[in-house]
Amino acid sequence: MKFKKNYLINELDLPYSALVDDITDTSRWSIHHEIVFEHEGKFYQTYYSEGATEMQDESPWEYEEDVDCDEVELKEVKVMKWVPVSK
Incomplete structure (x- = not known):
């Protein structure tokens, strides 16, 4: 689904009102969020994405008019993980 950038920012107060806001990556100039x-x-x-420093003037969806959003649902997910062996 596509939402207008202005609607997300002005009506839904995103990204500040997001239920989840995780940093997924960083680059020299930007911090990328999901x-x-x-x-x-x-x-x-x-x-x-947003600017990584006070000198980087980048705001959320700065270069997008329409923002692609995927409908999601919360589900329990089991994950395999390597852990140290107890001795």
């Missing part, structure tokens, strides 16, 4: 937010009883996930 967020989950609620809209009309459904949950959506999307991404944005």
Whole structure:
């Protein structure tokens, strides 16, 4: 689903009101985020970047007018992980 950038920022107060806001990557100039937010009883996930320093003037979805968002749901997920052997 596509949302207008202005709607996300002005009406939904994103990214500040997001239910989840995880940093997924960093670069020299930007911090990349993945967020989950609620809209009309459904949950959506999307991404944005912001400037990494006070000198980098980059705001969420600065270069996008329409923002692609995927509908998501919360599910339990089991994960295999390497852990130290108890001695």
